Amino acid sequence: MNTESASSFDKIKLIIALAILAAGIFGFYYFKEDQSNLLRVVGVLVAGGISIAIIMQTAVGRGVWSFAQGSRNEVRKVVWPTRKETINATLIIAVVVSVIGLLLALLDYLLINAVQFITSQGG
Numbered sequence: 001m002n003t004e005s006a007s008s009f010d011k012i013k014l015i016i017a018l019a020i021l022a023a024g025i026f027g028f029y030y031f032k033e034d035q036s037n038l039l040r041v042v043g044v045l046v047a048g049g050i051s052i053a054i055i056m057q058t059a060v061g062r063g064v065w066s067f068a069q070g071s072r073n074e075v076r077k078v079v080w081p082t083r084k085e086t087i088n089a090t091l092i093i094a095v096v097v098s099v100i101g102l103l104l105a106l107l108d109y110l111l112i113n114a115v116q117f118i119t120s121q122g123g
Helices: 003-030 038-054 059-079 083-120
Strands: none
Touching: 003 038, 003 059, 038 059
8 A cells, every 4th residue: 555545544534533533522512411421421432432543543643652652661761859859959949039039129129219319209
C-alpha cells in the first residue's frame, strides 16, 4: 500500500473516530431526561474507548503512543530532589523574593518622593 492511500485511509479513520466521539457526547446530552447519569457516562466512555482504539490504528495514534512511552521513560530517568532539598530551595526562594520585594518597595518610595520634590507636589 502506498503512502498516499495509507494517509487518506488514516484521515478517514480519524474522521470516523471523531464522529463516534461526537455521537457519544451528543447522546450524553440528548438522553439527559430519559436515562440515568451512569448509563450516559458509560456511553460516553465506551464511545471514547472506541474512538481511541480507532485512532491507535493510524500513524498519528502510533506516533502519540510512541511519544507517550518515550516521555514515560524520560520521567523515570529524572533524579527527584529529596524533601530536605525541596524545603531548603523553597526557603531560599522565599527569602530572595522577600528581599527583592522590599528593595523594589524602597526604590518605589524613593522615586515617588524624588518626583514629588522635583515637581513641588505633595508639599
